[in-house]
Amino acid sequence: MANPKQNLLWGFTFLLFFSLGCQLLSGTVEPASTRTPEIAPTAPPQIGNSTAPEIAVDTPPEGFSGTSLPPHVTPKSASVDNIKVDYIYTENLVTALYHLYGTVLDHFVKVTLTNNSDQPVKMIVRSEVNGFSTQASDTVEVPANGQVEVDQDPLLVQEAVDKLNSQKPGSFHIRVVYLDQGTEKEILDDTSQIFIYSRRDFVWIQGFTAQEEYDFWGAWVTPNDPAVEALIRSAANYDSTGIITGGYGRGANDEDGSVKRRLEAVWKAEDQAYHLTYINTTTAFGPDIVQRMRFPSEVLDQSSGNCVELAVLYASVAEALGLEAAIVRIPGHAYTAIRTDQENARYYFIETTLIGQSSFSGALKSGASEWANAKPHFDAREEGYAWVTIPDVRKKGILPIPWH
Numbered sequence: 001m002a003n004p005k006q007n008l009l010w011g012f013t014f015l016l017f018f019s020l021g022c023q024l025l026s027g028t029v030e031p032a033s034t035r036t037p038e039i040a041p042t043a044p045p046q047i048g049n050s051t052a053p054e055i056a057v058d059t060p061p062e063g064f065s066g067t068s069l070p071p072h073v074t075p076k077s078a079s080v081d082n083i084k085v086d087y088i089y090t091e092n093l094v095t096a097l098y099h100l101y102g103t104v105l106d107h108f109v110k111v112t113l114t115n116n117s118d119q120p121v122k123m124i125v126r127s128e129v130n131g132f133s134t135q136a137s138d139t140v141e142v143p144a145n146g147q148v149e150v151d152q153d154p155l156l157v158q159e160a161v162d163k164l165n166s167q168k169p170g171s172f173h174i175r176v177v178y179l180d181q182g183t184e185k186e187i188l189d190d191t192s193q194i195f196i197y198s199r200r201d202f203v204w205i206q207g208f209t210a211q212e213e214y215d216f217w218g219a220w221v222t223p224n225d226p227a228v229e230a231l232i233r234s235a236a237n238y239d240s241t242g243i244i245t246g247g248y249g250r251g252a253n254d255e256d257g258s259v260k261r262r263l264e265a266v267w268k269a270e271d272q273a274y275h276l277t278y279i280n281t282t283t284a285f286g287p288d289i290v291q292r293m294r295f296p297s298e299v300l301d302q303s304s305g306n307c308v309e310l311a312v313l314y315a316s317v318a319e320a321l322g323l324e325a326a327i328v329r330i331p332g333h334a335y336t337a338i339r340t341d342q343e344n345a346r347y348y349f350i351e352t353t354l355i356g357q358s359s360f361s362g363a364l365k366s367g368a369s370e371w372a373n374a375k376p377h378f379d380a381r382e383e384g385y386a387w388v389t390i391p392d393v394r395k396k397g398i399l400p401i402p403w404h
Contacts, residue, residue, distance in 0.1 A: 073110075078176070078188035082117040083142075085176045085187050093129065095164055095199045096293075096401055097219060098156055104397040107151035109174065115142040124184070125150045127174040132160045132196065161199050170196040199401075202291040214386040217327055218393035220293055220312045222400040223320035227297035228313075231269060232320060238268035246322040254340040254348075259323065260364075263338060263348060266317050267360040277356035279304040295401065308334040310352035319390050330374050331384040335367055347371075 073088035089109040090101075101108045108127075115121045121142050128135040133154035142148045173191045177184040197203055202220075204213060222228060236244045239261060249258030270276045276299070296313040299305035305313060311327050314336040318325035324339035328349070337347040349367030351358075358366070378385050 080187045084114040087111040093196045102153040108153045111150040122179040130171045215393045218398045221315045234273045235265040235269040239265035264360040278353040311336045325390045327388040329386040
């Protein structure tokens with residue numbers, strides 16, 4: 001295969017997601033008379049051109065580059081006469097990130113066709129996840145004494161994904177034939193059992209830094225979801241102008257207050273129109289324990305969310321409005337940061353778990369206080385702290401989840 005390291009050692013392992021209990025740290029929120037200002041007085045330290053703070057990371061494994069995620073794969077092979085087929089496939093299908101297979105993630109199945117004869121051979125490769133995908137099909141000509149690699153990512157069927165609310169076993173089917181005077185001659189026809197994760201499951205993957213793992217929160221940020229657009233429409237009813245505009249206003253650090261005004265209108269809509277409140281949720285159950293994350297549309301529909309779900313919802317709105325959003329992760333908790341302008345790395349820090357309990361001003365003051373406590377830990381590059389800038393993860397190819 002193209003990368004033998006992927007054939008031998010890569011595999012999914014799953015960590016108990018202790019860190020998302022979403023419990024606020026004691027002593028984080030100061031009394032009203034001494035709380036920090038709503039805009040953090042100091043910006044996060046920069047890494048190159050990024051506004052994200054430096055964080056503690058582990059050394060990437062040998063051969064790892066960027067954010068390409070190795071799937072848990074099993075090598076198999078078959079041969080007929082002078083034709084050989086080698087292939088690897090993903091045993092654990094991460095449904096929530098399936099739209100990233102073949103781009104940020106490795107391909108779902110990789111097939112190597114080897115022709116050891118002195119004549120070219122035309123071959124057909126077909127693969128599918130039974131009951132969950134369409135059939136992928138490629139017809140290729142393998143030159144004499146040559147080799148061709150075929151990568152396939154069968155398209156998931158939306159209706160099947162919509163019903164995938166729990167982890168379950170599935171089956172992967174692959175069939176490879178060659179054409180002999182127009183007649184298909186079978187080389188292999190194989191069906192193997194795989195494990196399919198729920199469409200909500202956030203799966204932890206061995207071999208990646210904590211920051212790279214948390215970057216995948218960006219997939220749950222869904223600015224084009226009709227439910228998010230409906231929330232923005234509702235927010236217009238709570239804006240003093242009666243409308244909601246996109247992008248940044250005039251002046252540095254939101255001097256005209258347009259960013260804060262729109263964010264506050266969203267807060268009021270979440271509170272008064274959607275009656276959102278913070279409720280912690282349990283993890284998913286299965287052979288391994290992973291974190292269950294609801295989509296922003298589900299948070300709005302169910303009028304509740306845990307810390308990361310509420311933070312992701314606010315980030316979705318901000319991205320839809322053309323504002324730079326980030327999700328701040330500290331041990332046991334997550335909240336949202338919204339950049340105040342396009343020139344300076346200064347942010348509104350929003351304690352999103354206070355929805356339904358506090359005014360927007362209170363959420364800002366609480367968030368700024370939490371950042372004042374967290375920033376020294378970021379500066380010290382301590383473990384357990386991560387900053388996920390949504391525009392940055394988009395540049396890495398981490399796009400919004402299309403099934404929700």
